[in-house]
Structure formats: C-alpha cells, structure tokens
Amino acid sequence: MLERTYIEDVSPEDDGEETTIAGHVHELRDLGGILFVIVRDGTGRLQVVAKEDDTPELFETAENLDSEDVIQVTGTLEASDQAPGGVELAPTELTVVSEATDVPSIEISKDVEADLSTRLDERHLDVRKPSTKAVFSLRSKAMQAMTDWFYDNRFEEVDTPELSTAGAEGGADLFPVVYYDKEAYLSQSPQLYKQILVASGFDRLFEVGHAFRAEDFGTSRHVSEIAMFDVELGYIEDHNDVMDVQEESLRHTIRHVAENAQRELEELGVDLDVPEEDFPRITFEEARDILADEYDHVPEDDNDLDTKGERLLGEYFEEQGHPAVFVVGYPDEKFYYRQDVEGDDIASRKFDLLYRGQELSSGGQREHDIERLKAVMREQGVEPENFEFYLDAFRYGVPPHGGYGLGIDRLVQQLAGLDNIKEAILFPRDPDRLEP
Ligand code: ATP
Ligand code: MG
Numbered sequence: 001m002l003e004r005t006y007i008e009d010v011s012p013e014d015d016g017e018e019t020t021i022a023g024h025v026h027e028l029r030d031l032g033g034i035l036f037v038i039v040r041d042g043t044g045r046l047q048v049v050a051k052e053d054d055t056p057e058l059f060e061t062a063e064n065l066d067s068e069d070v071i072q073v074t075g076t077l078e079a080s081d082q083a084p085g086g087v088e089l090a091p092t093e094l095t096v097v098s099e100a101t102d103v104p105s106i107e108i109s110k111d112v113e114a115d116l117s118t119r120l121d122e123r124h125l126d127v128r129k130p131s132t133k134a135v136f137s138l139r140s141k142a143m144q145a146m147t148d149w150f151y152d153n154r155f156e157e158v159d160t161p162e163l164s165t166a167g168a169e170g171g172a173d174l175f176p177v178v179y180y181d182k183e184a185y186l187s188q189s190p191q192l193y194k195q196i197l198v199a200s201g202f203d204r205l206f207e208v209g210h211a212f213r214a215e216d217f218g219t220s221r222h223v224s225e226i227a228m229f230d231v232e233l234g235y236i237e238d239h240n241d242v243m244d245v246q247e248e249s250l251r252h253t254i255r256h257v258a259e260n261a262q263r264e265l266e267e268l269g270v271d272l273d274v275p276e277e278d279f280p281r282i283t284f285e286e287a288r289d290i291l292a293d294e295y296d297h298v299p300e301d302d303n304d305l306d307t308k309g310e311r312l313l314g315e316y317f318e319e320q321g322h323p324a325v326f327v328v329g330y331p332d333e334k335f336y337y338r339q340d341v342e343g344d345d346i347a348s349r350k351f352d353l354l355y356r357g358q359e360l361s362s363g364g365q366r367e368h369d370i371e372r373l374k375a376v377m378r379e380q381g382v383e384p385e386n387f388e389f390y391l392d393a394f395r396y397g398v399p400p401h402g403g404y405g406l407g408i409d410r411l412v413q414q415l416a417g418l419d420n421i422k423e424a425i426l427f428p429r430d431p432d433r434l435e436p
Contacts, residue, residue, distance in 0.1 A: 002072065008043035008263055012079035012086040021046055021089065022072040022097065024128065025065050027109045035062045038084075038109070039073060042133065044263065047088040048073050058094050068100035068108070068128070104128075116420055123427060123436055134267035135424060138257060139412045141264070145256030146229060147208070149249045155204040155231070160193035162186060162210060166386060173214045175224075186212035189405055191336065192390045194232035195366055198401045199393040203234030208408075216431055219307070220420040221358055221410060225429040229411075231363070232403030239338075239349040239365040240281075242402040243326055246353055246361060247279050250324065250406075257415055270417040273323060279353075280317060281326040283346055290316055303332040305352075314357020324355045335376045338365040338402075349402070356414045363404020370394035 023041035075091035329346025350364035
C-alpha cells in the first residue's frame, strides 16, 4: 500500500515537510521553464511546481503529462501566498502510475455547466469533478453520522429482503421480476418486515436499504430506485416519540455535516444551518389553513398536500427560522397506521417531515391490535388473507410501536443544495435510465 498524504490534510503549517501525494492530473499550466501541475485526489487539490532549472529530468516527465494521468509525487511542502490553499509542493520525484489514453468528453477542471443528462451518461467522468465528488463525500459523512446516532441510542441494524411476493402497500407501482417459475416484486418499503421484527422483540431497529417505485414521474425529487433509511421502535407512547427520534437523529446528522464537511460545503457553495430549535409540529388541518390563508392555495387532493403546498409551507416556516416541520394527522392513511384513536383530535397518527419545502420522511404510530388492523384492511379493500405472513406476527403479543422511512437521496439533495435528486445519486434510475 502506498504511503501517502491525503491532500485535505496538507496546510501551510506543513512548510518544509517532505511528503508524497498521489492523484489525477487536474490541470497543467506551462509558464516556460516552470510547470504548474495541479494534482487532485479524492479529498482536494494541490499545486506541484516543477522547475526546469532545479529538476530537469522531472520537468521533462511533467511536460509530457496529460489531463487525468494518475501520478505520484514526492517533494517538499512550501507555504506560498500565491498557491491555492496557501501551500504547494516542490517535487523531487514524479512517477506516472497510469496514463489517460483518451481526452475526457466533459470539462473536469473548469466549472462549465453541462446538462444533467450528459453528466449522468458520463458519470465516471462527472464524478471526477470536485463539485460532484463533494456531494458524495458529504453523503458518506451524513450517513456515518446518521448510523452512529442510532448505534449510540441502542438501535440495532437489520436487513430485510428486497424480493417478495407482495408490496407493503399493494398498489400498482411495483416492479415485477421473474423469480424462478413465479412472479415476485422488488420491495417498495421494508414496512411490514420492520413491524414483524418489532413484534419479535427487536424493539429499536434501523435499516439502510433500497426501495423501488415504478412510478411514472417527471419531477426533480423522484427516482425509481431509492436509498431509504428506515426506523422502527417499540414501547412508544404515541407518534410523538417517533418524531423525537426523527428530529434528534436528523439534527445530529446536519450538525455533523456542518462541522465535518466544511470542505465539501464550500466546494458546493452551501451555507448549512443547523436547526437547533424544536421542529414545529402542526396538524394537517393547520397546514391546509396556512396554505389557504397565507397563499390562497388549496391542494387538489383533500387528503394530502401537493408539491406546491409543501414548498409554500417550507417557505413559511423557513422565514421563521425553521427549515424542518412536522405535519401530523394525515386523513385516510394506509392500514398500518394507528387511526381513529379516542381522544385524538387528529385523523391518524401519521406524520410527514418536510425539510426545506420537500417531504423527507413519512412515519407514525402503527396499529398493533390485530383485530383493528384486520378491520381497517377490510375497510380499505385489502384482503387480510394475502398478508398472513405479516398478520401472523401480531397473534403473539406486540408492543405499541411506530417508525418512519426517510429518503436518503432527498436528504443529500437538500443538504448539498441540489436542484435535482439525481445529482445526489451516483447511478440514478428513472423511467428512461437503466445505465450506467
Ligand atoms: P412522495 O409523496 O414525495 O412521492 P411518498 O409519500 O410516496 O413520497 P413514502 O412512501 O412516504 O413516499 O416514502 C418515504 C420517503 O422515501 C419519502 O418521504 C421520500 O423521502 C422517499 N421517497 C419516496 N418515494 C421516492 C421516490 N420515488 N424518489 C425518491 N425518494 C422517494
Ligand atoms: Mg410519504
């Protein structure tokens, strides 16, 4: 394994130190007798200054470099006001590790706007761009913070199947797959498995997995294959306990990113606010009232908020210093949500979390009483007989429980300030894209 320094760890204070770096040739500038080679690794860029007079042989090698060659350079770090980042490398050894045999079809070192479709077609080149790489370094840091929070709070990680006979919600947006001599489907959500596991005694669990939605969308916030962060916990009082977990884990994640992904945020030009104050929790009715009173907007579907409604609510609360807001008590919800509870002044114990004007997660308290569960299923035209594998778990004692599913791609989209969710996914899938 090559002993080397990661470029983000180099600073002007290292003046006079000998070091080795490795990476791609990002940019070359020839000043006649002096050659600036900007080297890029996964963490940053460093200027290497080759001088013909000092190191003639090395200078000749450097003169023959091409963009995107992979090189390894050893030399002395020198603080310099003119160098980007205030430090540069005076090389004593330069090795070409691998040559680029072609000229990249998209600009890697210059900030030229390419359209998203071209960028995604050439994703392996696009990811070489520092601003694109920054999205995925930020994503990795966010996911680390998120999972850490759950491990630190006694949650266990589980893995449930992504192939099964029916979707969590039935529905038409399932991808069928040929499964030996049967028809199976790609999972839309681990919902039913999470509940089975809580019934079985996993009373604090989370799962990082993929969910598949065969929706025919044309929006900037939907994709066909979603990375999901799913959570379920038992022994709750009500849905507020679930919102507490969602709120604290998200605040922790945003704070971690703000503190530990400064380089990435700077690269992306994002100023990230940590929502330190309690997230407002408003009812579905209150949300509709705000939309009607403040914006004269009435979402078409009486039982939901639309995209415009979510965006307007986002603006309304962001102006008051709240980038995140819970909307609680959606009417007419899926069978597994606890609803019509005596004493509740809300329609169901289902909530959505809106973050920066976009739905980020859906969750709530689940129904744990098998008879009520079956009754609601029948009311909604869902045959309990088709869900034996799920209902079986409810015959043997189930703690009151709840949870949520959060779209990781949407979270990264918002943290990185991206217009389109696909920019937050390395190899996104949509109705027209199945490769790369
Ligand atoms: P939306 O109403 O925005 O289409 P949904 O209510 O259908 O989303 P849920 O079933 O509640 O989605 O899924 C939980 C979370 O997964 C959502 O809050 C969202 O963050 C994410 N998600 C759902 N569908 C998609 C999708 N097609 N593309 C990207 N993320 C999605
Ligand atoms: Mg939802």
